[in-house]
Amino acid sequence: xxPRILIVSDKVDTxxxxxxxGLGRGGAAVTAVPLAAIAFDTSSxxxxxxxx
Numbered sequence: 908x909x910p911r912i913l914i915v916s917d918k919v920d921t922x923x924x925x926x927x928x929g930l931g932r933g934g935a936a937v938t939a940v941p942l943a944a945i946a947f948d949t950s951s952x953x954x955x956x957x958x959x
Contacts, residue, residue: 913957914939 912935916923919939927937938959948956 910935912937915942915945917942 912927912930914923914927914937916939919941923939927939930937938957940957940959944958946956947954
């Protein structure tokens with residue numbers, strides 16, 4: 908099983924991209940998204956819409 912990790916930050920920058928790259932090298936499937944891209948969605952099972 909491959910770990911799936913979501914990194915949420917006020918902006919996706921070199922810090923979050925570096926963290927994502929390091930976790931990816933460790934075998935995780937990593938997605939980094941800005942907080943502004945996440946939205947509430949009552950039709951979604953999680954209640955959120957997260958791109959990526």
